[in-house]
Amino acid sequence: MQPDDNDNKQPSRKPDQVPPRGSRFSLIVFMTLIMASLAILVFDGGQNDGRRILYSEFIAYVEADQVASIQIVDQSQIRGVLVGESGQTQKFTTLIPYADLGLLDKLSQKGIEIEGVETQTSLWRVVQAILPWLFGFFILWVIMRQTQGNNKAFSFGKSKAKRYQQNEKKSTFKDVAGQVEAKYELAEVVDYLKNPQKFVKMGARIPKGVLLVGMPGTGKTLLAKAVAGEANVPFFHMSGSDFVEMFVGVGASRVRDLFDQGRRSAPCIIFIDELDAVGRTRGAGYGGGHDEREQTLNQMLVEMDGFDTKDGVIILAATNRPDVLDPALLRPGRFDRQVMVAMPDVKEREDILRIHMAKVPVDPDVDARKLAKATPGTSGADLANLVNEATLFAIRHGRTSVIMGDFEDARDKLLMGIARASMAISEEEKKATAYHEAGHALLHYHLPKADPLHKVTIVPRGKALGLAVSLPEKDAHSWSLSWLRDRIVIMYGGYAAESIVYGETTTGTAQDLKQATELARRMACEWGMAPDLGPIAYGQEDEPIFLGKEIARHKDYSEETAQRIDRAVADILEEAKKAAFDILTKHKDQLERLADELMQKETLLDEDIKTMFGFVSKSEATGE
Ligand code: ADP
Ligand code: MG
Ligand code: ZN
Numbered sequence: 001m002q003p004d005d006n007d008n009k010q011p012s013r014k015p016d017q018v019p020p021r022g023s024r025f026s027l028i029v030f031m032t033l034i035m036a037s038l039a040i041l042v043f044d045g046g047q048n049d050g051r052r053i054l055y056s057e058f059i060a061y062v063e064a065d066q067v068a069s070i071q072i073v074d075q076s077q078i079r080g081v082l083v084g085e086s087g088q089t090q091k092f093t094t095l096i097p098y099a100d101l102g103l104l105d106k107l108s109q110k111g112i113e114i115e116g117v118e119t120q121t122s123l124w125r126v127v128q129a130i131l132p133w134l135f136g137f138f139i140l141w142v143i144m145r146q147t148q149g150n151n152k153a154f155s156f157g158k159s160k161a162k163r164y165q166q167n168e169k170k171s172t173f174k175d176v177a178g179q180v181e182a183k184y185e186l187a188e189v190v191d192y193l194k195n196p197q198k199f200v201k202m203g204a205r206i207p208k209g210v211l212l213v214g215m216p217g218t219g220k221t222l223l224a225k226a227v228a229g230e231a232n233v234p235f236f237h238m239s240g241s242d243f244v245e246m247f248v249g250v251g252a253s254r255v256r257d258l259f260d261q262g263r264r265s266a267p268c269i270i271f272i273d274e275l276d277a278v279g280r281t282r283g284a285g286y287g288g289g290h291d292e293r294e295q296t297l298n299q300m301l302v303e304m305d306g307f308d309t310k311d312g313v314i315i316l317a318a319t320n321r322p323d324v325l326d327p328a329l330l331r332p333g334r335f336d337r338q339v340m341v342a343m344p345d346v347k348e349r350e351d352i353l354r355i356h357m358a359k360v361p362v363d364p365d366v367d368a369r370k371l372a373k374a375t376p377g378t379s380g381a382d383l384a385n386l387v388n389e390a391t392l393f394a395i396r397h398g399r400t401s402v403i404m405g406d407f408e409d410a411r412d413k414l415l416m417g418i419a420r421a422s423m424a425i426s427e428e429e430k431k432a433t434a435y436h437e438a439g440h441a442l443l444h445y446h447l448p449k450a451d452p453l454h455k456v457t458i459v460p461r462g463k464a465l466g467l468a469v470s471l472p473e474k475d476a477h478s479w480s481l482s483w484l485r486d487r488i489v490i491m492y493g494g495y496a497a498e499s500i501v502y503g504e505t506t507t508g509t510a511q512d513l514k515q516a517t518e519l520a521r522r523m524a525c526e527w528g529m530a531p532d533l534g535p536i537a538y539g540q541e542d543e544p545i546f547l548g549k550e551i552a553r554h555k556d557y558s559e560e561t562a563q564r565i566d567r568a569v570a571d572i573l574e575e576a577k578k579a580a581f582d583i584l585t586k587h588k589d590q591l592e593r594l595a596d597e598l599m600q601k602e603t604l605l606d607e608d609i610k611t612m613f614g615f616v617s618k619s620e621a622t623g624e
Contacts, residue, residue: 033138050079050091058094062110069113072096170229176222177355177380178348185339186210186227189314193231193267196312207337208304209315211275211330213322214341217381220318223341224271227316234268236261240277243296251278251296259303259313267312275317281326297326304334343379346372352380356387361401371407373471374454378414386410417462425460431599432498433458433466436508438594439497439584440468440490441604445615446583447486457603465508468493471606481529484519485576491516492573492580497591500584520572521565530568538565 053061061067061082068089070080075096082090096103107114173183192199192206199206212220228235238258243251262270272278282294307313317335319325329335344352350372357368375383387402389410394402425433441456454471461467470490479487491512498505528535538557555562584591590613597612598604609615 033134050081050093053092053094055094055097058092062106062112065110067107067110067112069115070107071115071117073117075116170232171222171225172229173226175355176219176226177351178344179219179223179341182212182223182339182341185337186223187230189316190227190231193233193269193312193314196267206314207335208307208333209317209335210337210339211322211335212316212318212339212341214318214320215343215379216320217379218341218343219380220320220341221271221273222380224269224273224316224318228269228271231267231269234265236265236268236270238270238272240272240274240279243278244293251292252299255296255299255303259307262313263307263311268314270313270315272315272317275319275329276321276324279317279319279325279329281324282328297329301328301334343377344383346376349375349378349383352383353387356384357402360387360391363401363403366402366404366407371411373473374411374469375415376472382414386414389413412461416464416467425465429465430458431595432502432506433508434595434598435497435501435591436494436506437466437468438591438598439493439495439580441493441609442587442590442594443490443493443580443583444468444470445609445613446587447489449480449483449486450490453606453609455603455605456598456609458598459602464511481523481527484523484529485572485579488516488519488572488576489579489583491519492577493584496577496580496584497595500581500588500591516573516576517569520569520576523572524565524568530565530572532568532571533564 058067058078058080066082066084068081068083070078072078077093077095079091079093082092084090104114173187176183189206189210196206212223214220225235225237236258238254243254258270262268278293278296278300280293280297282297304315315335318341322338330338350368353368353371357366371386375386378386386407387410390402390406393406393409397406399406437456437458441453444450444453451470451472454469456466456468458466468490476483494512495505495509498509524530524533525538528537538561539555557565593612594604594609597608601608
């Protein structure tokens with residue numbers, strides 16, 4: 001049962017989106033119901049539910065002068081009032097069995113009031129028949145509203161696609177920083193939509209579907225919109241999760257509706273965001289209700305097969321889980337082209353920052369380059385967010401332009417959580433943190449391969465009591481053994497500093513040890529960097545590693561090898577710990593001074609530390 005106002009109307013020409021007709025329709029139904037109920041009440045008032053008597057009885061009462069007044073209803077029924085001997089009244093009804101022509105004469109002779117009434121118009125009968133149904137729908141609607149929390153009862157089968165029109169402010173490729181390869185691939189799609197004849201004449205086959213694959217926030221949605229903007233065609237935007245409802249069949253019907261809309265508006269782009277929400281491998285359902293998802297997916301496959309690129313409809317989709325997609329989706333004739341949307345590198349991060357900085361008043365001293373360097377591993381969405389946070393900081397401080405300090409604060413908040421200035425920390429704890437962080441920081445200046453330090457702070461952020469942040473010159477895609485060794489030594493800086501100063505360590509080292517161990521294990525198992533193990537990869541990483549988050553390694557080696565791996569990892573770590581101890585013991589005076597300075601200033605930048613100790617920066621030393 002699917003009430004469907006899917007009435008083949010052309011999508012309205014409103015700029016924003018196909019209007020949500022569902023809510024208006026439900027309102028009309030609701031009003032109708034109220035009015036109908038009122039009508040019933042009014043009518044009930046006029047009804048005479050008296051005793052049912054035989055026509056012959058009625059005649060007898062008339063003869064006996066016991067009838068006070070009557071109404072003749074629809075020429076077939078008589079309602080009236082009887083008056084008894086003692087004056088008591090009683091209502092009655094009776095049916096007129098045949099056209100008794102003498103009746104009216106007789107009644108008027110007796111002086112009985114007669115009134116003709118017409119009730120049951122045909123319209124009223126229809127309403128009476130329909131009313132229970134309407135009422136049923138109404139109840140259903142209420143239930144659905146409750147279960148879904150929004151207003152789409154009567155527009156279930158509609159696609160809900162957002163439609164971006166030509167007159168709207170468009171995104172273009174200019175709004176997307178970097179992503180050169182992705183833009184290059186998509187430019188062909190744009191070219192086709194602008195000039196299909198060129199391709200058709202040459203007999204070239206244009207991909208029907210293009211799948212944008214990349215981590216969250218890398219700009220997939222932005223790219224899809226830019227394609228529509230560049231090609232200047234209508235753009236239907238729908239998210240995979242919009243197809244999924246609790247009622248079976250709804251998703252499939254939405255898919256149908258979406259593709260119908262697309263066909264009517266060709267040339268156009270249909271964009272299905274978060275494709276994995278519907279496109280998961282069939283039969284791998286989790287929980288209940290995967291039947292519904294399978295139906296939706298099947299419908300999508302059918303629709304994609306059902307039309308030709310010649311129709312001028314191109315389907316874009318985006319996902320960050322290509323690994324879970326049903327293989328059928330990736331077959332030729334469907335999403336047969338995949339475009340990788342990568343995380344931005346340093347230069348791209350800078351460009352992204354510039355694009356977003358152009359929208360707010362930014363102080364001329366702000367160094368986008370430096371910020372880009374200080375934000376490794378962030379996505380375009382993170383950076384857009386960073387600029388916004390910085391602007392909020394500036395407003396909070398009553399500034400008219402956003403200064404570098406605002407961006408620094410925003411960066412720290414983004415990468416490390418909110419500063420917890422109000423967190424109650426005892427003086428001793430603060431001192432221990434200062435030593436710990438000074439230990440990390442100092443090692444940056446005494447290790448040849450270490451990245452330069454960006455800053456060190458003992459302002460607590462998120463879970464951390466303090467932080468020493470490094471600033472890699474460029475994004476590394478591979479690391480050398482010596483860099484990795486130095487990195488692990490730095491991780492032991494806090495541990496070593498605490499032991500040297502206090503003769504014991506605190507629980508504040510947990511995160512450092514965990515990271516160091518993880519890195520050492522990868523050095524041993526993945527990169528062949530443990531001499532005792534040799535250049536062998538141990539343990540297969542379970543596919544997919546695309547998201548890089550949950551790498552599960554399954555053991556494909558013996559128990560004996562496992563012990564050797566454990567020993568090799570421990571060796572790497574022990575060596576690094578020793579190096580950290582040696583350096584910090586040798587420079588204990590620097591450690592003391594740096595910790596003292598941190599206690600007073602709380603945050604120190606690379607420059608501050610360099611001037612304190614007269615260190616020369618590595619790039620200067622090598623003349624870069
Ligand atoms: P995804 O769909 O891949 O999760 P979005 O396209 O929604 O990411 O990106 C979110 C926001 O991040 C965009 O609206 C934009 O402001 C910003 N952004 C992401 N990548 C870029 C980029 N390459 N250039 C400019 N802005 C970007
Ligand atoms: Mg997106
Ligand atoms: Zn630490």
